[in-house]
Amino acid sequence: MKIFILIFLIVVPMTFLSASVESDKAKAYELYSEGLSYYNATGVNQDLPKAAELFLQAAKLGDVSAQYVLAGMYLKGKGVSKDYAKAYHWFEKSANKNFTMSQYNLGLLLMQGKGTEKNYTKALEWFIKASGDDHEKSTYMIGIIYKKGLGVEKDITKAVIWFISAAELGVAEAQYALGKMYYNGEGVQQNYKSANIYFMMAAKNKYLKSYYYLGEMYYNGYGVKKNYHNAFLFYKESAESGDKKSYFELASMYRYGIGVEKNIQLTEKWLAKSPKQGNQNTDYVQAKKYYYGEGTKVDFVEAKKWLMKSAKQNHPNSQYLLGMIYFNGDGTRVDYKKSSQWISKSAEHGYAKAQYVLGNMYFEGKGVEQNNTKSFAWYKKSAEQGYNEAVYALGLMYNKGIGVEKNYSKAVTYFKSSASDGNAKAQFALGQMYYLGKVVEKNIDNALNLYMKSAKNNYHKAQYELGELYYNGEAVDKNYASSIAWLLKAATQNNLSAQYLLGVVYSLESNIQNYIDAFAWLSIASVNGHEKAVTKLDYVKQKLSADSITLAKKRIDELFSIIKKGRFANRPFLSRLQP
Numbered sequence: 084m085k086i087f088i089l090i091f092l093i094v095v096p097m098t099f100l101s102a103s104v105e106s107d108k109a110k111a112y113e114l115y116s117e118g119l120s121y122y123n124a125t126g127v128n129q130d131l132p133k134a135a136e137l138f139l140q141a142a143k144l145g146d147v148s149a150q151y152v153l154a155g156m157y158l159k160g161k162g163v164s165k166d167y168a169k170a171y172h173w174f175e176k177s178a179n180k181n182f183t184m185s186q187y188n189l190g191l192l193l194m195q196g197k198g199t200e201k202n203y204t205k206a207l208e209w210f211i212k213a214s215g216d217d218h219e220k221s222t223y224m225i226g227i228i229y230k231k232g233l234g235v236e237k238d239i240t241k242a243v244i245w246f247i248s249a250a251e252l253g254v255a256e257a258q259y260a261l262g263k264m265y266y267n268g269e270g271v272q273q274n275y276k277s278a279n280i281y282f283m284m285a286a287k288n289k290y291l292k293s294y295y296y297l298g299e300m301y302y303n304g305y306g307v308k309k310n311y312h313n314a315f316l317f318y319k320e321s322a323e324s325g326d327k328k329s330y331f332e333l334a335s336m337y338r339y340g341i342g343v344e345k346n347i348q349l350t351e352k353w354l355a356k357s358p359k360q361g362n363q364n365t366d367y368v369q370a371k372k373y374y375y376g377e378g379t380k381v382d383f384v385e386a387k388k389w390l391m392k393s394a395k396q397n398h399p400n401s402q403y404l405l406g407m408i409y410f411n412g413d414g415t416r417v418d419y420k421k422s423s424q425w426i427s428k429s430a431e432h433g434y435a436k437a438q439y440v441l442g443n444m445y446f447e448g449k450g451v452e453q454n455n456t457k458s459f460a461w462y463k464k465s466a467e468q469g470y471n472e473a474v475y476a477l478g479l480m481y482n483k484g485i486g487v488e489k490n491y492s493k494a495v496t497y498f499k500s501s502a503s504d505g506n507a508k509a510q511f512a513l514g515q516m517y518y519l520g521k522v523v524e525k526n527i528d529n530a531l532n533l534y535m536k537s538a539k540n541n542y543h544k545a546q547y548e549l550g551e552l553y554y555n556g557e558a559v560d561k562n563y564a565s566s567i568a569w570l571l572k573a574a575t576q577n578n579l580s581a582q583y584l585l586g587v588v589y590s591l592e593s594n595i596q597n598y599i600d601a602f603a604w605l606s607i608a609s610v611n612g613h614e615k616a617v618t619k620l621d622y623v624k625q626k627l628s629a630d631s632i633t634l635a636k637k638r639i640d641e642l643f644s645i646i647k648k649g650r651f652a653n654r655p656f657l658s659r660l661q662p
């Protein structure tokens with residue numbers, strides 16, 4: 084198994100002896116010091132063979148520093164013929180005397196099987212000894228061993244723990260490894276914010292591989308606010324360092340003036356170097372430009388043309404977007420069957436978002452035969468890659484016992500996982516469990532905290548819940564102003580209960596009374612099917628003059644316009660599953 088290129092640092096340490104050292108140690112130190120003079124050309128001409136000869140004499144007398152330096156010379160073939168067995172021998176002598184760098188290098192030789200038989204178990208033992216002195220590279224190597232399961236049972240949790248320790252010690256490779264794991268959801272819950280933190284740490288340590296991923300994150304808004312100029316800067320750094328993955332992205336940004344001024348000459352320069360040119364990735368980038376309006380107007384018809392070319396070449400992202408075009412009827416008629424065909428292809432290629440949407444389609448029976456078991460299976464595949472919405476969906480299905488046996492404990496686990504990554508719906512669902520004492524111990528403070536997080540993340544049900552609590556003075560002090568503030572947010576997202584209650588609050592005999600808005604919201608609630616709103620509307624109507632009713636009707640038109648803009652933005656796909 085290919086591990087990595089061995090990097091041995093030959094550091095020439097100084098050995099200090101007390102006045103009472105034995106004569107052999109004094110002689111060893113004298114030989115070692117003389118060897119250093121020839122090694123470093125200090126006061127004499129550099130003579131590596133002479134230095135090696137002196138280091139060997141000192142090493143035989145037990146000087147650990149001489150043993151370490153001599154081992155490095157045999158390893159590199161400096162002043163002596165390259166000899167891994169002799170390098171191993173002298174590293175081992177020094178390592179047994181707790182010389183940290185020798186312990187680290189001995190571990191590397193054992194992993195490569197150089198100068199000795201390959202033995203991951205012994206390598207791990209030496210790395211652990213070296214890590215006790217906070218040796219950065221040894222700490223990182225322990226993470227590698229557990230991540231790959233080399234001589235031990237594969238354990239991603241332990242790998243992450245060791246990587247974090249190494250990252251905190253400044254090991255750029257560990258910072259990059261953690262960034263990739265959080266970015267891809269590899270053995271950990273996918274978390275773009277954490278990925279960004281570690282990639283940025285690696286970038287500050289000039290670890291060039293991290294630049295490409297930072298470019299991706301700023302370009303797509305993964306874990307950070309979307310920023311095309313920052314994306315351009317990272318792609319440029321990555322490309323100029325020779326990372327071929329960045330060539331095409333950089334060429335595209337120059338071509339369309341995304342994050343930088345258009346430059347045809349530089350476009351052609353980087354495109355000519357790109358291994359992606361002429362394949363489905365080119366078509367996908369073209370499609371994204373029109374689909375999202377990157378550097379041009381949104382044009383779904385043009386996007387569909389490019390997506391079709393790329394999707395037919397099995398590009399999973401293109402297959403997913405093409406499926407969504409058919410699902411939403413963007414620039415074409417709605418066709419759930421065609422949508423499911425393309426979404427399925429993307430999902431089968433492992434695209435987490437497509438797997439989640441396919442789970443939705445099986446749940447709703449759109450484009451496919453309704454099947455809760457298949458829905459659960461696709462959610463699980465997506466969730467295993469860390470896709471947050473899928474993690475939340477699994478919580479719902481365990482909570483309701485749909486597609487799987489009901490299991491409240493697992494529901495709570497999935498809700499907590501999703502909520503901790505900022506999913507507003509999961510925060511609300513978990514909040515309800517704490518509020519009602521369902522499965523978890525009743526905890527009003529936890530419930531209110533989760534409701535507030537969900538509401539601030541713009542989930543209309545949490546906003547309504549807070550509005551109702553403030554209206555009734557339940558679990559919080561009664562506060563009509565706070566009630567109205569939250570109800571307005573929910574009502575403009577077409578939350579029927581919020582629209583009705585807002586009408587009720589505005590009709591109160593208090594300093595917040597507003598019969599025009601009360602009439603408007605009760606009218607909207609009535610149109611949307613709220614039965615109680617009709618009766619309440621008749622009461623409010625009697626309070627209004629003819630002129631006021633005319634103003635109220637204008638207000639209704641204004642509110643409908645506001646609702647229409649954001650009507651479907653936060654509409655949950657899994658309406659039958661919502662808590």
